[in-house]
Amino acid sequence: MKPIKFHLLKAGHCSHPECIAMRGGRWSSLRFPALCGVIEHPQRGVILFDTGYSSHFFDATQPFPERAYRWVTPPTLAPEEALVAQLARMGIEAGAVRHVIISHYHGDHIAGLKDFPQARFWSTRADYDALRKRSRFGNLVHGCLPALLPADFMTRLDFAEDAKRMALPREFHPFDSGFDLFGDASVAGIALPGHSTGQMGLAFCRADGRHVFLVADACWTRNALDEHRLPTWIASRLFDSRHDYAATFGRLRELAAGRTEVAIVPSHCERTWEAWLNETR
Numbered sequence: 001m002k003p004i005k006f007h008l009l010k011a012g013h014c015s016h017p018e019c020i021a022m023r024g025g026r027w028s029s030l031r032f033p034a035l036c037g038v039i040e041h042p043q044r045g046v047i048l049f050d051t052g053y054s055s056h057f058f059d060a061t062q063p064f065p066e067r068a069y070r071w072v073t074p075p076t077l078a079p080e081e082a083l084v085a086q087l088a089r090m091g092i093e094a095g096a097v098r099h100v101i102i103s104h105y106h107g108d109h110i111a112g113l114k115d116f117p118q119a120r121f122w123s124t125r126a127d128y129d130a131l132r133k134r135s136r137f138g139n140l141v142h143g144c145l146p147a148l149l150p151a152d153f154m155t156r157l158d159f160a161e162d163a164k165r166m167a168l169p170r171e172f173h174p175f176d177s178g179f180d181l182f183g184d185a186s187v188a189g190i191a192l193p194g195h196s197t198g199q200m201g202l203a204f205c206r207a208d209g210r211h212v213f214l215v216a217d218a219c220w221t222r223n224a225l226d227e228h229r230l231p232t233w234i235a236s237r238l239f240d241s242r243h244d245y246a247a248t249f250g251r252l253r254e255l256a257a258g259r260t261e262v263a264i265v266p267s268h269c270e271r272t273w274e275a276w277l278n279e280t281r
C-alpha cells in the first residue's frame with residue numbers, strides 16, 4: 001500500500017448511558033466523540049472519511065418525528081468544532097475536499113456532507129439502496145436522516161462495489177481484501193456488515209508506516225472490543241443484522257489479537273481520540 005498522510009479530527013460528540021451501548025456497562029453517561037478521517041492524497045487531493053456532526057444535523061432534527069434522534073443521543077457541537085471550520089484552520093478550504101467516503105448513512109456520520117460542494121461521494125450500493133427503500137419513519141428508526149444529503153447527491157455518488165478488489169497486506173488479517181476505491185492501492189474500502197447493511201471501513205498505511213483501520217461503528221469503543229462486550233439488545237435494535245454485527249466484531253477481535261499491530265479506530269471511541277491527541281501533541 002502507498003503510504004499516505006492522515007489526520008484524525010473530532011466533529012462534536014454525543015452522550016449516552018454506557019450500559020445501553022455496551023453489555024455490563026455503568027448507568028453513567030459516556031461521551032461518544034464523532035471522529036472523522038482526513039487523508040491528503042498526493043494525486044486525489046483531500047479525502048474525508050465521514051463528517052461527524054454539523055449545524056445541518058440540528059436543522060434535520062428540528063421537526064418531529066426526527067427530533068427524537070436528539071433525545072436518544074443528545075449531541076454537542078461547538079461552532080469551532082465543525083469539520084469545515086477545523087479544516088479551514090489546517091489551511092484546507094471546503095472546496096479543496098475532492099472525496100468523502102461515507103462509512104454508513106447514520107446522521108452522526110453524514111451531517112457535514114452539504115459543506116463540501118466540490119466533493120464526490122463514495123458509499124456501498126447496499127447501504128444506499130437500503131436508505132432509498134425505507135420510509136421516512138423507517139429511516140429514523142435506523143438512525144438515518146436523508147435530509148442531510150445534498151440535493152445533487154445521487155449525481156455525485158460512486159459505489160464502492162464498482163471498484164476493483166485489492167488484496168490487503170497481511171497485517172490486516174483476517175481482513176484479506178477490499179475495494180480499491182481510487183485504483184492505486186492507496187486506500188481500501190472494507191465491508192463491515194451488521195451495524196448497517198453495507199457499512200464500509202477504510203484500511204491504509206500512514207506516512208510513518210503504521211497500518212490504520214477506520215472501522216466506523218463496527219465496534220463503538222476499543223474497550224468493548226478488548227473486553228468482548230457486544231452492544232445491548234436495546235442498542236442493537238438500530239442494527240441491520242445482529243448476527244452479522246457479531247461476526248464482524250469477531251473478525252475485529254481476531255485482528256486486534258494478531259501479532260502485527262494495526263491502529264483500529266472506532267468512530268466513537270474516546271480512548272482512541274485521547275491516544276491520537278497524545279501522539280500528535
Ligand SMILES: [Zn+2]
Nearest residue numbers: 104106195217
Ligand atoms: Zn452508526
